[in-house]
Amino acid sequence: MDYLIISDAHGDRSILEKIVNAYRGKVRAMFYNGDSELDASDELFNDLLPVIGNMDYDEMFPADRDFQDSELSLYQTHGHFYHTEMDLNRLREAVASKPATVVTSGHTHVIGAEMIDGRLxxxxxxxxxxxxxxxxxxxxxxxxxxxxxxxxxxxxxxxxTPVAGFSFTFKK
Ligand SMILES: [Mn+2]
Structure with a gap:
């Protein structure tokens, strides 16, 4: 099962529209990790599951999300509430009591995929x-x-297009 994760478009609505249209019906869920700078009522969010970012001013965006389906238990947040621009320590502590085995955030604009305390x-x-x-x-x-x-x-x-060499596998 595939899930799309995307973040921090900062007003570039057209790239979100292009990617949503390409993946609609082909992935199980599409997570949007904040800082779209769009309204929460934008039709893009019929497909994208958003959380609020520090540059989002529509308070209708949820602060975070606990997602669960038959394949995946995931916690989604932008990251600013946990100051992930400093490090992942506060976020790591926040999810310690959660069932989520995957944690996804944005905010730093820096890619990362790592296993910490048994969570990806x-x-x-x-x-x-x-x-x-x-x-x-x-x-x-x-x-x-x-x-x-x-x-x-x-x-x-x-x-x-996939980035050559940027595919990472983690044992559960
Ligand atoms: Mn941002």
Whole structure:
């Protein structure tokens, strides 16, 4: 089962529209990790599951999300409430009592996929304003594939091609 994770478009609505249209019906859920700078009533959020970012001013966006289906238990947050721009410590502590085995955030605009305390932390990077050592990719999103034994995280560029060498597998 595949899940799309995307974040931090910062007003670049057209790239979100393009990606949503390409993946609608092909993934089980599409997570949007905040800082769209759009209204929560935007029709994009008929497909994208949002949380509020520090640059979102529509208070109708939820602060965070506990997602559960038959394949995946996930906690979604933008990250600013946990100051993930500093480190993942507060977020790591916040999820310690949660059933989620996957934790996803945005905010830093820096891609990341790592297992911490038995939970997979995924940052898809920013689709519009990438930062960090992989900013040269020009914006990224992630596809999470869940199998009975493994998680796989694959990063894609704005043209929806996978980034060579940026597919990571984690044992559950
Ligand atoms: Mn941002």
């Amino acid at each position: 932390f995924i940052n898809p990077g920013s689709i519009a304003l990438p930062k960090g050592p992989y900013a040269y990719l020009g914006g990224t999103y992630a596809i999470l594939t869940v199998t009975p034994a493994m998680y796989q995280v694959t990063y894609y560029q704005r043209d929806m």
